[in-house]
Every structure is written in structure tokens, then in C-alpha cells.
Amino acid sequence: MNRSDDVIIEIKKLKTYLGGTWVHKGINLTVKRGEVLGIVGGSGSGKTTLMRQLLGLAKPAAGSIRIFGQELTSASSDTLLAIQKRWGVLFQQNALFSSLTMLENVSFPLQEHTQLNHETIVELAMLKILMAGLPSDSAIKYPAELSGGMQKRAGIARAIVLDPELIFLDEPTAGLDPNTASGFDDLILNLQRTMGLTIVVITHDLDTLWKVTNRVAFLGEGIVLCADKMSNLIKNKHPLIQEFFNGPRGRIAASGYLSDE
Amino acid sequence: MTTAEPIHYQADARKVVCQGDWDLSHLPQLQLLLTKIALPRGGEITIDGHAVTKMDSSGAWLIGEWQNNLKKQGYVVHLQQFSEQAQILLNIIQKNLGENISPPPLKPLGWLAIVGQYSVFQLQEFQEYLAFIGRLSFEALRVIGHPHQWRCKALATVIYRTGFQGLPIIAVLSFLIGVVLAYQMGIQLKNYGANIFIVDLIGLSVLREFGPLITAIMVAGRTGSAFTAQLGMMNLNQEIDALDTMGVTPAELLLLPRMAGLFIALPLLAMWSDIFGVIGGMVMSNNMLGITWYDFLERFPRVIPLKTLLLGLGKTPVFALIIASVGCFQGMRVKNSAESVGLNTTKSVVLSIFFIIVADALFSIIFSKLKL
Numbered sequence: 001m002n003r004s005d006d007v008i009i010e011i012k013k014l015k016t017y018l019g020g021t022w023v024h025k026g027i028n029l030t031v032k033r034g035e036v037l038g039i040v041g042g043s044g045s046g047k048t049t050l051m052r053q054l055l056g057l058a059k060p061a062a063g064s065i066r067i068f069g070q071e072l073t074s075a076s077s078d079t080l081l082a083i084q085k086r087w088g089v090l091f092q093q094n095a096l097f098s099s100l101t102m103l104e105n106v107s108f109p110l111q112e113h114t115q116l117n118h119e120t121i122v123e124l125a126m127l128k129i130l131m132a133g134l135p136s137d138s139a140i141k142y143p144a145e146l147s148g149g150m151q152k153r154a155g156i157a158r159a160i161v162l163d164p165e166l167i168f169l170d171e172p173t174a175g176l177d178p179n180t181a182s183g184f185d186d187l188i189l190n191l192q193r194t195m196g197l198t199i200v201v202i203t204h205d206l207d208t209l210w211k212v213t214n215r216v217a218f219l220g221e222g223i224v225l226c227a228d229k230m231s232n233l234i235k236n237k238h239p240l241i242q243e244f245f246n247g248p249r250g251r252i253a254a255s256g257y258l259s260d261e
Numbered sequence: 262m263t264t265a266e267p268i269h270y271q272a273d274a275r276k277v278v279c280q281g282d283w284d285l286s287h288l289p290q291l292q293l294l295l296t297k298i299a300l301p302r303g304g305e306i307t308i309d310g311h312a313v314t315k316m317d318s319s320g321a322w323l324i325g326e327w328q329n330n331l332k333k334q335g336y337v338v339h340l341q342q343f344s345e346q347a348q349i350l351l352n353i354i355q356k357n358l359g360e361n362i363s364p365p366p367l368k369p370l371g372w373l374a375i376v377g378q379y380s381v382f383q384l385q386e387f388q389e390y391l392a393f394i395g396r397l398s399f400e401a402l403r404v405i406g407h408p409h410q411w412r413c414k415a416l417a418t419v420i421y422r423t424g425f426q427g428l429p430i431i432a433v434l435s436f437l438i439g440v441v442l443a444y445q446m447g448i449q450l451k452n453y454g455a456n457i458f459i460v461d462l463i464g465l466s467v468l469r470e471f472g473p474l475i476t477a478i479m480v481a482g483r484t485g486s487a488f489t490a491q492l493g494m495m496n497l498n499q500e501i502d503a504l505d506t507m508g509v510t511p512a513e514l515l516l517l518p519r520m521a522g523l524f525i526a527l528p529l530l531a532m533w534s535d536i537f538g539v540i541g542g543m544v545m546s547n548n549m550l551g552i553t554w555y556d557f558l559e560r561f562p563r564v565i566p567l568k569t570l571l572l573g574l575g576k577t578p579v580f581a582l583i584i585a586s587v588g589c590f591q592g593m594r595v596k597n598s599a600e601s602v603g604l605n606t607t608k609s610v611v612l613s614i615f616f617i618i619v620a621d622a623l624f625s626i627i628f629s630k631l632k633l
Contacts, residue, residue: 099599114289116289123326126363127322130357131318131353136364136365139364139365144597163285194350194353195350
């Protein structure tokens with residue numbers, strides 16, 4: 001698994017103009033192979049916009065985004081497709097196809113992008129469903145029949161079905177109860193270890209940030225204010241960062257993890 | 262010793278050497294090779310992974326499956342020299358393969374069961390529709406008594422959208438229907454030299470049937486579908502639940518204004534359609550049959566009694582109630598998925614048009630019994 005291209009994502013001087021303001025004024029950020037990078041920031045700091053740009057769903061006003069060494073902002077559709085097969089995405093609302101069963105949802109990328117026979121596709125998809133911690137009898141259910149936590153797990157199963165090198169998670173624990181959220185954190189860590197994934201996770205969940213990420217990038221004032229380990233990030237003196245992590249909830253979450261170290 | 266083949270059997274060491282990329286993109290090729298490989302019967306087999314350059318979960322799955330298959334055939338299988346990463350994957354896969362990996366089977370229903378299920382479903386839907394109408398009538402009676410609860414703004418919006426914005430398309434369509442009718446009937450009348458009777462035919466057919474019917478069908482497609490899609494999306498977004506919890510019934514704010522709005526707008530639209538239908542017929546009579554504007558307009562009131570217009574327009578409030586109630590009912594029944602919005606919208610249009618035509622047929626029978 002040792003490869004020379006150790007930088008998976010490289011963002012340089014990225015600028016975005018949205019609704020009359022400069023949301024990003026020059027973002028620089030790199031993500032290395034095997035890393036779990038958290039992206040945080042206050043509301044309106046452009047986290048979701050940044051992720052949409054990383055996914056090629058929106059174009060920045062200026063700057064460059066390189067993923068797997070390929071420039072994304074000017075990629076041809078073939079290059080983009082090649083990149084798209086190497087990443088998986090879990091959207092905030094899961095974005096499961098409501099007219100397909102969970103199994104069909106998970107096997108969809110396999111059906112589109114591989115020439116495997118039907119039995120193999122079903123087995124590989126079932127394997128990912130089990131790896132995501134879902135019971136096998138839920139495979140024939142429709143997304144609407146699943147609980148929120150199970151929908152998230154199905155979303156993750158679909159994101160990893162092509163064995164991607166990189167996955168994006170947008171608010172993976174939002175709307176889950178603490179117990180389910182904690183289980184989901186474990187799942188993310190587990191998958192990261194077993195499959196050697198690189199993960200970019202956008203989240204407000206302080207527990208997820210402490211437990212799952214290696215490094216956290218804090219977006220504010222249109223730039224990356226700081227990108228460092230959580231334990232270092234919370235010591236940063238910038239008022240926005242202090243405000244974010246030093247609320248009562250931030251301190252409680254931090255105390256639990258700092259005492260472990 | 263290495264060869265180009267990703268799977269290679271070394272007979273002397275009873276060892277299968279795997280090499281190269283064992284990942285999703287090579288999976289079909291690997292599967293094919295596995296079926297071809299010839300092994301001696303029984304005994305110990307070692308699967309060696311030291312030359313595997315890349316393994317992902319699908320590659321590990323293939324090895325896991327293969328290992329299990331060999332075990333079933335009575336081999337003793339050892340895995341050897343897989344990288345640490347691959348070993349973790351293989352363990353995970355082996356653990357999951359131990360569980361029941363196939364999805365639970367779907368039991369197909371017999372045709373009798375399907376017919377039964379369908380019938381029960383239809384009956385249930387009909388019963389729910391009746392309950393919906395009942396609830397709505399009850400709400401209507403309650404709201405009528407309290408004029409301050411009338412949603413005049415919502416009502417005006419509905420009339421504007423369903424009525425006013427529909428004027429151009431209804432005008433064009435009715436005009437064309439008038440033209441087509443006059444053309445088809447004119448050819449026949451010309452043979453008998455009975456050109457002037459085109460006035461009677463156009464007047465009767467447009468005012469009594471075509472005007473109201475075409476309008477109702479157009480509105481069912483334009484407005485009934487919009488009602489269903491809009492209410493359906495609101496339902497999915499839990500907006501309807503939100504209204505309910507705020508002490509505002511959806512019927513009062515959403516459903517009754519739609520029913521009342523269409524009840525007012527559809528007769529007006531039908532009148533509009535009548536006018537353009539007759540104009541269309543008049544233009545065609547003038548061109549093809551040589552009946553001047555003056556002749557047409559002079560004969561029209563003499564042969565077409567006011568009753569014809571009123572009977573035609575009298576049907577439209579009923580059509581309006583059908584369209585609005587079916588549209589709203591299907592909208593409120595949207596559940597869970599975007600697919601059901603589409604499904605119910607289709608149903609809404611098909612059912613409204615179906616019931617409009619059934620109602621029209623009933624009106625014809627009733628009117629003829631009453632000798633109107």
C-alpha cells in the first residue's frame with residue numbers, strides 16, 4: 001500500500017464568490033493518504049460549499065483543486081469519471097435512491113461501473129452491507145423503511161462499495177442519538193483501518209472530531225485558520241476557534257478525551 | 262519463481278501463488294482464472310499472498326469465497342504471507358462470510374393473491390377517499406360558520422393560478438376544437454347543401470359538451486397534478502404535520518381554498534372556452550362553408566337556447582370538485598419517497614379525467630331522462 005503519491009487532495013488559493021460575498025478568500029489545504037481530516041467552522045463559513053467544490057459539483061471562482069494528482073477544476077469528463085470511481089460520498093441527507101431497495105442502492109455503483117455478473121454484485125454489495133453493520137434481512141427494505149441510523153449505514157455501504165481510496169462524509173452523525181452516533185464513529189474508524197481509506201469529514205460533532213480525526217481544519221474568515229490535531233487546535237488563540245471549542249459543550253467533550261491521553 | 266499469471270499453482274509445494282492486483286477492476290479476470298485452475302484431489306493446500314501488490318475488499322472476498330469452497334471440497338487450506346493490511350481485510354471478510362450473506366429471498370405471489378391484494382388495495386383507497394371527503398365536508402361546515410377563518414388570500418391565489426393563468430392555453434385549445442368540429446361537420450353538411458345548420462351543430466356541441474369537457478380535462482392535467490405534487494412535497498417535508506401541530510388544520514389552509522378556488526374558476530374557464538370554441542367554429546364556417554359572420558351570429562341565438570349554455574356550465578362545478586378533491590387526496594397520500602410523488606400525480610390526473618368522463622356520461626343520462 002506504499003505509494004509515492006502521498007498527497008490525495010491539494011487545494012491551493014481557492015476563492016469562492018457566493019451571494020455577494022467572498023466565502024473563501026484563499027484556502028490552502030492538503031490531505032495525505034490514510035489520513036482522517038475533519039473540516040469544521042461556524043455556520044456560513046463555507047464548509048458545504050468547499051465539499052461541493054471538492055466533489056466537482058460546484059466550480060470555485062479561482063484557485064486549484066487537485067485530487068489524486070489531477071486538476072479537478074479543469075478536468076475533462078473522462079478524467080472526472082476516473083476520479084469519481086476512486087471516491088465515495090456520504091451526503092448529509094444520505095441521498096439514498098428512494099425507489100430502490102437498500103441492496104439495489106448499494107449495488108448501483110457496481111452495476112454502473114463494473115462488468116461483474118449479477119451474483120458477484122449481490123455478494124459484494126451484501127458484504128459491504130454487513131461491513132457497515134447492517135443486518136442482512138434489512139437488505140430488501142426501502143430507505144423509507146429504515147431508521148435514521150440504518151440509512152446512514154446504508155449510505156456508507158454505498159460509498160465504500162467500489163473500494164474507494166477516498167471518502168467524503170458530510171455531517172455523518174447529524175440527527176443520530178448519542179449512542180448511534182458513537183457506534184457510527186467506531187464504524188468509520190474501523191473501515192478506515194481495514195480498508196486503508198482516506199477520509200474527509202465535515203462535522204459539528206465534537207465527539208466525532210476528537211475520536212475519529214487525525215487532523216482538523218478550521219475554516220473561518222474565508223481561509224483555513226488552523227489545521228492541526230484536535231489537542232493542538234483547541235489551544236489556538238484565534239477568537240473564532242476559542243469561541244467554537246470553548247463553549248460549555250466543547251469543554252465537556254475535550255475533558256473526556258484529554259484525560260485519556 | 263514468478264509467472265505472468267495472477268494465480269499460479271506450484272505442484273511440488275502444493276501451493277497456489279497469488280500475485281498482482283487483487284482489486285475490483287481485476288475481479289472478473291480473477292474469477293475466470295479461479296474456475297480454470299486445476300488442483301489435485303484433497304489434502305493440504307497453501308494460498309500464498311506474498312506477491313500480491315494490491316488487495317481491496319473485493320479481492321479479499323474472492324479469496325475468502327475460494328477458501329470456503331475448497332474447505333467444502335475437503336481440502337485443508339492455509340493462508341500464507343499475506344500483508345498485514347490484506348490479513349485484516351481477510352479476517353473481516355471471513356467473519357462476515359460466516360454470517361448469512363445472501364439477502365432474504367423475496368416470495369413471489371401467485372396471480373390470485375396479486376388480484377386479491379390489488380382489489381383490497383383499491384377498496385381501501387376508495388374507503389379512504391370517502392373518509393377524506395367526509396372530513397373535508399365537516400371542516401367546510403365548520404369554517405363556513407366562521408368567516409374570519411376564510412383564507413381569502415389563499416383562495417385568490419388559487420383562482421389566479423388555476424383560472425387566470427390558464428386563460429391563454431384554454432383559449433387556444435378551444436379555438437382549435439371549434440375549428441376541427443366545424444371542418445369535420447362542414448364536409449358532411451356541404452354534401453346536403455345544409456351549410457347553415459353548422460351554426461346549430463357548433464352551438465350545441467361546443468356549449469353542451471366540448472367546452473366544459475375540454476376545459477375540465479385541461480384543468481385536471483394542469484391544476485390537479487400541481488395540487489398533488491405540491492401537497493405531496495409538503496407532506497414529505499413534514500410541512501403538513503407542522504401545520505397540524507400549530508393548531509391550523511391543513512384542510513382549512515390548504516385544501517378548502519383549493520376546492521373553493523377551483524369551484525369558482527372552472528365555470529368561468531368553461532365559459533371562456535365556450536366563447537373561443539364558437540369563434541373557432543365561426544371562422545371555419547366563414548372560410549369553408551361561406552357563412553358570413555352576420556349570418557352566423559344572427560342564427561345563433563335563434564337556434565341555441567340559453568338552456569344549452571346553462572346545462573353545459575352547470576356540470577363544471579361538479580368537475581371542479583372531482584379535480585380538486587382527487588388532486589388533494591392523492592397529494593395527502595404521498596408517503597416516504599420521491600417516487601410516490603410521481604406515482605400519485607399520475608394517479609391524480611388519470612383518476613380525475615376518468616371520473617370527469619363518468620360524471621359527464623351520468624349527466625347526459627340524467628338530462629335526457631329529464632328531457633332537458
